[in-house]
Amino acid sequence: MTQHPLAAADPRVGRFLVPVLITLELFSGIIQGWIVPLLGDIAGHYAVSGGAVSWVLTVGLLSSAVSVPLMVVLADRFGRQRLLVIAVVLSAGGSVLIAFAPVFPLVLLGAVIQGPVAACLPLEMALLKHFRPERANRVIGSLVGMLTIGVALGAVVGGLAMDAIGNLPVVQFLPAAVLVLYIPLVWSLVPRDQGDVTRSVDWIGATTLGIALIGIMYGLSEGPATGWTGVSVVLPLALGIVALVGFFIAETRVPTPLVDIGALKGARILPALVVGFLAAIALFGNQTPTVLYFTADPASVGYGLGGSAGLAGVVYGATALLSSLGAFLSYGIAKRIGARFAVAAGCLLIAAGVGGMVLAPSDLAAVAALGVLSAFGSGVVFGVLPGIVVERAPETDAASVSGVYNTTRTIGGALAGAFVASVLAAVVLSTGGADAAAPAVPALGAFQIIWAVFAVLNVVAALVALTLGRSDVDASASSSSAGPSADRTSPDAPLTIGATS
Structure with missing residues (x-):
């Protein structure tokens, strides 16, 4: 592949591409993880119910579901680097609005503006496919891993900062300020690619x-x-x-469709999209109910652990690190047992983790252990699936196909958020003469319904994963076990998780 003229003229620019993209995913994860342990404080600060506060995550996912395919199509026309900069600018602006919103509807508006943060990953995947095709799959695994590390770090530091500072706007502005400062780095250090100006939107x-x-x-x-x-x-x-x-x-x-159905058929990624959709329902939908359950006072509502925002952040961050570990180990697991079996096993771990919460454990260790199961399973699933998508996508449609995959995930998360909000609002504790103006409190049954549905959907996802077919990883493992005469994959060869034999 011919190197872009700018990268050839200034090799220092191309040299920083991978570290800039990896650190950008770290900051993207921090932004996404930071708000999770603060959901209870947001509900209290704006005097809204648990069902209402869950819409903060839901409308963000909804915005991502619409903006991701649009932005990757715009990237095909105007260049991926330009749209990556725009995605970072919007994410930073939305984060600032969330921090200083005087009323709750503006928090939701900030979440909408922040939604294009999800477009960063498919745009980065397409940039790697263009500038670093020989390392694309390997680096993508690192991107996913750094994203989950960022989520963990954001959750831990966000919760602890809330406990230490106690001022919600100040605490929420801290990660937003970092993202604002990162905008010029993306603009100057990510090499510019030429889009196709003849492509319509x-x-x-x-x-x-x-x-x-x-x-x-x-x-x-x-x-x-x-x-x-x-x-x-x-x-x-x-x-x-x-x-x-x-x-x-x-x-x-x-x-020039927003979603190229023909490219999807040619890429043979429908099973991967279905698995990503189903697994994302638990990944995104489980955040609000778990935090609300964790911070609920058992003395007043009869369930929960009574934890603070700081403790919730530490537990959530620790389990997110296990998700990162799963992402980093996903290639090795896929190579050992096969890509489809690795994805299926990850889905079953998610099902076990969220399904165990149906029993409403009152012990911190039990809740953390269940979170570890589901988090590690998520890391494996979402560490393998992007490689399948990128490997099967044609280079000319890499951004579009990657965008469809991420959009499918965010649609699953958005629908999960709407489902969670509906159940939390519908199944509530009886006020029994209490203040009628107080926000409704979800009953334990609401959480149990949510977790049971998520567990069943991930069992279905595991079954669908078995239809992914054999991959080059499977063939590589077979050839390695065949002895020295068999063809071996070079250590520097790209990771071809998704190609069928």
């Missing part, structure tokens, strides 16, 4: 997808409050479903 597709997701999310949010047969629920749900179906039909008929 599917604005109609982006609008239709946005209408579809907003309709579905709004309908799910209104269900617990107004009843599932009300017009305010049925109408937006129907509109959202019709728009979603229309979106996929229309995408097969436009010259």
